[in-house]
Amino acid sequence: MDYQPAPRLAQSALALHDPVTAADFPQTILRYRNQRAAQSVGLEHLSDADWIAHFGRFQPLPDNQPIPLALRYHGHQFRQYNPDLGDGRGFLFAQLLDNQDRLLDLGTKGSGKTPYSRGGDGRLTLKGGVREVLATAMLEALGVPTSKSFSLIETGEPLVRGDEPSPTRSSVLVRLSHSHIRFGTFERLAYRNEVETLRDLVAFVLANYYPDCNDTATLFNSVVTLAAQLTARWMAAGFVHGVLNTDNMNITGESFDYGPYRFLPYYDPNFTAAYFDHTGLYAYGRQPDAVLWNLGQLGRCLTLLIEPEPLITSFNAFNVRYEQELGLAICRRLNIRPKPDNAPLVATLYAFLATLRSDGSFEGLFYDWFGGCMSETRALSGPRAKSYAGAAFTAFHNLLKTYDAAAPEKLDHPRFRQADPETLLIDEIEAIWAQIALEDDWSLFDAKLAATETYRQALAW
Template identity: 60%
Template sequence: MPVSSAYRPDPRFAALGPEFGDAVAPAPFEALTLRYRNDRAATTVGLESLTEAEWIAHFGRFSPLPGQPGPIAMRYHGHQFRHYNPDLGDGRGFLAAQMRDERDRLMDLGTKGSGTTPWSRGGDGRLTLKGGVREVLAATMLEAQGVPTSRALSLIETDERLERNDEPSPTRAAVLVRLSHSHIRLGTFQRAAFHGRADQIETLIEHVRTLYHPGVATGDAAGLLAAVVEVNARLTAAWVAAGFVHGVLNTDNLNITGESFDYGPWRFLPFYDPAFTAAYFDQTGLYAFARQPEAVFWNLTQFAGCLKLVAGEPAQVQALTDALNGFGPVYIRELRAAFLRRLGVKSLGEAADQRLLDATLALLREGGEALRWEPLFHDWFAGFASSARALKGPRGAAYQGKTFDDFRFALFEHEPDRPERLEHAVFAAPEPEEMLIEEVESIWAAIDGHDDWSVFHAKLNRLETARQARS
């Protein structure tokens, strides 16, 4: 049996019909080499028992898993850097399968680099191996930090060589499979609205409500908007607490379950810098670190505009407005909670939690290049319990002065959350696991120059250890 008894296929998206996606064929790859398989993620959906040959067959050549209808390229539109593009859609990927996980959530297997589709717009439908490596690294790092994210399930190198304008070519190619709660984007609704299809909006509302936000009442567009606003506000707050810059916050890169996915030119902050950008082509800083909440809110506003198509009465329109305006309060609440989680302390109430958030940001701002983002949370994890460790550590000299005193006072107000976690060897190390661009490039250089995957896998192992230490 190629799958375990825990495997429960449930292909719901295909039931929406051909107006929402197109049946496609995967690229006919020949030589395939498995570079990464995420058995921990596979276990959650009953796929861990696949042999290597079966794994490559299902996630390299895309032989359908049992009970699955075959690949579907999803249709959607989107704003790209706030310019509307009606020619989007899955252009180098598709929905490969849907199944239930161990928590009974509907999960997607989505691909990247799996071949051309009707929405490829002249592209080759392929993924560079470097792009695949970067996505595995980003998803693993964010999961270790507790950020809602898709998980990279599989990375398989192909025998193709790709030409790209923005990196040395020809370059190696790969096909990636990610495991995510949903690939329905804000742009999925935008496509229906663009064509004036209120019936499709209603269909999507019911589909999303039933499968992903069951607490929303039937036909309640404002309730669905409030749910999508909440999960995306929580995601944005988690990005900021992680010092993460997504890079391309277009409406087709945000989904209705509030998970990071489809990683492109992402970066992590080396130190506090509100203007830090990830994409070299983001010349105006539209998606800079500190502008990410603004960008997500703008995208949610476009989503709300789509839902207006089915809001008949003025009261329904006002309900949509009220739901959208809930973003700010939810974001601030979730930002406080995210910083508390990163610092490993318990909530003491809104006022005290806000003092700690403000004091942490002030210390990072004043510390500049001398105080990197990630090490602060490593040094002071669990608050007072880490005091001696932090002050004697490599950044002890940075922990002085009034701004630091304000931070320490605000931190020590809060009780440590499970301080026994400090006994883990991760916290005995002077430095935390980071994911700065220099290390990413070094990992890729070993692969590209010497086909040395040991550095890549060693990094993933350390990130998994860090995840366990903070769990």
């Protein structure tokens, strides 16, 4: 497709950002470019030199934003309100349309200091960039709505961090995302009682992201629905975001900004991703509650514009919508046709998963039984065959027998001839990083991305 610049936020009258200057890095070594994502926005023909000029030196894209914009927002962090947030190490670099005419952002992470850096250096470790590239690739493969890691460039600065060996290498990441307008964007305006700007923000969101909605109430209702879908797909993917603060949720129902994430090695509702989450607030099993709480904060902001009753109705509908979406997400992951009520299948699946404690067993179940009972021979002759026994498995298996495969032809993909699924467990990430850190060897990183892309094609969402 053709490149279609659309710098709509910069051209609007909304006071939601500050102009900033990108850091001048000592080096710009291209480590990753997402050619498939670039093709979706008409930038696949850039040479590596031009790519580095735009996404390492941040020379403006043609007819796009002339200067980067650090976005203003507040947020609840572990449910404590923080008015001292905003883009502290990133900015909005450009906006453009994709091949579906959706407005997308090119936003950065690690691009230098801004007015919101709060004493930080505005940088991103290379390890952090590597982790985010891997996360977005795997989440996309597993059918989770996610930002895309667009570019990763090593920047040649030694960074000191308190939670990993230092000095460590640095990078700048560019992500392609449907929106960087956060729940915290609304919270800032409500906190400052900027009601007219809040009203203008809702109008901007309706015009650019929700053209089928016509007012604040229907907008919130749609955000609740997309949040329920996103949460369900996290859960079906065994994904733990780690830091579900209100500034880490956007209004288009897309997952983004991956710090201390993890994928479950095996089912554990109390599994946490962040070492600093001492109370388990954002544990795997508490993610639906966390998202609902965050929706409550967004809804409170919107009561400055309309009466609360329709907002409360949509808020109260979240749990029902989440349960419905979880059933659909589980069926999608198993490649079976959903029924009007999938709750019994979901309950028996999780009850069986709770009996498994071997690494890889969470993803292994979905891989082995992809296509439902069409895969029974494959599952019962594979490396996890001994797990498929006992009362909990029988309950799940009996229900699974009542479902038809949704797309049986997917099982013809050569990927399903392999014994094990593709996973992204913490030991794999650490091994990839160790090879980069110790030997500057990127072969494991490249191989993991290639294998994840094959997995995405096999699952074929």
